[in-house]
Amino acid sequence: MTTKETFSLHGKNLVNKVKELIEEGNITSISINDKYGKTLAHFPLTIGVVAAVVAPVLAAIGALAIFVGECSLVVEREVDDEEAKKPE
DSSP: OOEEEEEEEEEGGHHHHHHHHHHHOOOOOOOOHHHHTTTEEEEEEEOOHHHHHHHHHHHHHHHHHOSSSSEEEEEEEEOOHHHHOOOO
């Protein structure tokens, strides 16, 4: 099952948050939207992605972060059915 999570942040914090999320390991895709909801970038990832694949994604996000003020980060995660049923 796939779930979506949205984070609102400023461009300068974007790269650090993406690194943090990728290290968690269950991310299937990341989208960066401007403050109006328009998608600026979308990066599909696979579970267990290796560092060689992540480096170009982080470089692109770093370049984008220079130009972005307020933005939202939409993260899709792959969770098993038991995790999805747990109350938060």
